[in-house]
Amino acid sequence: MRGVNDLGKRTVIPFGPQHPILPEPVHLDLVIEDEKVIEAIPSIGFIHRGLEKLAEVREYPEMVYVIERICGICSFGHGLGYVTAVEGLMGVEVPERADYLRTMWHEMSRIHSHMLWLGLTADSFGFESLFMHTWKVRERIMNMFDLTTGGRVIHSVCKVGGVRKDVGGEMLERIASEVRDIRKETKELTKVFLNDTSVKNRLCGVGILSEDDARDLCAVGPVARASGINQDLRLNGMCKYGELGFEPVTGKSGDCYARCKVRILELGQSLDMVEKITSVLPDGPVEVPVKGPLPTGEFMMRLEQPRGEAFYYVKGNGTKHLERMRVRTPTNMNLPSMVRMLQGCDLADVPVIILTIDPCISCTER
Amino acid sequence: MGNFKISGLILRSLFRRPATSGYPAVPKEWGERTRGRIEIDAPECILCGTCARKCPTEALVVSKAEATWEIDRMRCVQCGHCVEICPKKCLRMAKEYTAPGYEGRTDLIEIPVAKKKTSDDGI
Numbered sequence: 001m002r003g004v005n006d007l008g009k010r011t012v013i014p015f016g017p018q019h020p021i022l023p024e025p026v027h028l029d030l031v032i033e034d035e036k037v038i039e040a041i042p043s044i045g046f047i048h049r050g051l052e053k054l055a056e057v058r059e060y061p062e063m064v065y066v067i068e069r070i071c072g073i074c075s076f077g078h079g080l081g082y083v084t085a086v087e088g089l090m091g092v093e094v095p096e097r098a099d100y101l102r103t104m105w106h107e108m109s110r111i112h113s114h115m116l117w118l119g120l121t122a123d124s125f126g127f128e129s130l131f132m133h134t135w136k137v138r139e140r141i142m143n144m145f146d147l148t149t150g151g152r153v154i155h156s157v158c159k160v161g162g163v164r165k166d167v168g169g170e171m172l173e174r175i176a177s178e179v180r181d182i183r184k185e186t187k188e189l190t191k192v193f194l195n196d197t198s199v200k201n202r203l204c205g206v207g208i209l210s211e212d213d214a215r216d217l218c219a220v221g222p223v224a225r226a227s228g229i230n231q232d233l234r235l236n237g238m239c240k241y242g243e244l245g246f247e248p249v250t251g252k253s254g255d256c257y258a259r260c261k262v263r264i265l266e267l268g269q270s271l272d273m274v275e276k277i278t279s280v281l282p283d284g285p286v287e288v289p290v291k292g293p294l295p296t297g298e299f300m301m302r303l304e305q306p307r308g309e310a311f312y313y314v315k316g317n318g319t320k321h322l323e324r325m326r327v328r329t330p331t332n333m334n335l336p337s338m339v340r341m342l343q344g345c346d347l348a349d350v351p352v353i354i355l356t357i358d359p360c361i362s363c364t365e366r
Numbered sequence: 367m368g369n370f371k372i373s374g375l376i377l378r379s380l381f382r383r384p385a386t387s388g389y390p391a392v393p394k395e396w397g398e399r400t401r402g403r404i405e406i407d408a409p410e411c412i413l414c415g416t417c418a419r420k421c422p423t424e425a426l427v428v429s430k431a432e433a434t435w436e437i438d439r440m441r442c443v444q445c446g447h448c449v450e451i452c453p454k455k456c457l458r459m460a461k462e463y464t465a466p467g468y469e470g471r472t473d474l475i476e477i478p479v480a481k482k483k484t485s486d487d488g489i
């Protein structure tokens with residue numbers, strides 16, 4: 001039994017919402033005993049923007065620009081999820097070329113998201129030069145976005161019925177050659193992330209999430225896959241993944257190192273997919289005209305974003321406005337897992353563990 | 367396993383050109399599709415107000431009575447939707463961004479309608 005003296009050793013340390021390591025505002029009350037975290041109590045709600053409500057006053061074609069701004073990293077994925085849901089509601093069939101282009105951009109955004117994450121993680125364990133080298137490579141993919149969509153962060157290319165911009169032969173060649181360069185540079189970074197002793201010391205055996213816990217807590221995306229759950233919505237027939245011969249990457253140990261490894265391996269996979277698309281892209285139109293009000297009814301779709309499964313729900317009522325729109329983002333699902341990972345870890349590992357779920361609080365709060 | 371796995375990368379970076387460019391001494395090259403800012407070809411505009419009604423951020427105000435087209439540069443998010451839907455195709459996306467400043471910037475453009483009316487009415 002605990003005595004009064006033992007209880008006295010417990011301290012509650014507030015962590016966030018402003019913290020040098022946190023890219024986004026989440027607040028945690030860390031109950032600490034002897035430098036070990038006993039419990040972590042999260043609270044969010046600092047940046048709720050009410051974007052879902054806007055669907056009631058913006059017409060559905062314009063709403064896509066709002067949805068894209070749910071997140072600055074998975075901006076393309078959110079646009080894609082929304083337009084696919086609206087297309088499902090309206091029964092619109094998208095041309096094949098548009099579907100391939102969407103897949104390509106979606107994979108490019110996975111590359112930049114994972115690279116951003118790798119850099120931030122290196123930064124969180126104090127490996128500044130690795131952080132900068134990772135972001136240097138990431139810059140190339142951002143430039144490819146600027147080249148093909150006209151925007152580095154917010155792309156505004158998805159529209160209901162297809163895509164707004166076509167990518168021609170010359171651009172495709174440039175993308176393919178960039179992808180080859182990025183692959184070379186990524187190989188070197190992979191060596192550091194997976195083999196360097198100082199990286200391993202900070203990641204191996206830290207923040208373990210067992211497979212059972214991952215299932216019980218409904219973990220999604222790389223967090224679930226790193227714990228051994230073979231779950232990836234890209235296998236569910238979305239976009240053109242079926243034609244690209246894609247197999248999800250899974251880990252076993254469920255620690256920070258496994259989550260890092262899953263993301264690094266996915267990076268290589270995404271590069272391969274982008275390169276493949278540049279060679280198999282079929283000719284044809286990139287959009288079909290979509291006019292008129294939304295039909296009455298509802299539609300739900302799920303999508304694999306860089307951070308995991310996202311969920312979109314739309315409900316039409318016969319006007320040009322949605323009656324209800326709902327987005328559930330991957331971080332929302334991964335927060336309970338993060339709390340579990342934090343239990344029993346060292347205080348010094350808290351930033352690294354929080355980062356390994358790749359938290360996006362702006363997404364979560366919308 | 368091993369230490370200093372990054373040393374090769376660092377050494378190479380030491381002898382390479384910097385990855386960043388010396389902006390503003392070295393001017394930024396704009397991509398061919400870069401969405402910088404909205405510009406209007408005023409004589410073509412018919413003040414229909416479609417762009418203002420459909421702008422997702424309400425950055426545009428079109429006044430038929432005063433014959434003005436106004437854009438709040440800080441509100442505009444360069445989505446390009448107005449360019450797409452303008453019936454006269456008189457809006458375009460320029461590559462250069464609006465220069466940063468200490469205050470918000472609104473550009474008020476007067477639309478020359480009087481002349482058009484005269485000729486249309488045949489007066």
Ligand code: SF4
Pocket residue numbers: 406410411412413414415416417418428435451452453454455456457
């Ligand atoms: S810019 Fe185009 S859409 Fe806007 S008022 Fe003028 S003609 Fe209409």
Ligand code: SF4
Pocket residue numbers: 404420421422423424425426437441442443444445446447448449
């Ligand atoms: S580019 Fe988009 S945000 Fe800017 S004025 Fe046009 S419609 Fe509005």
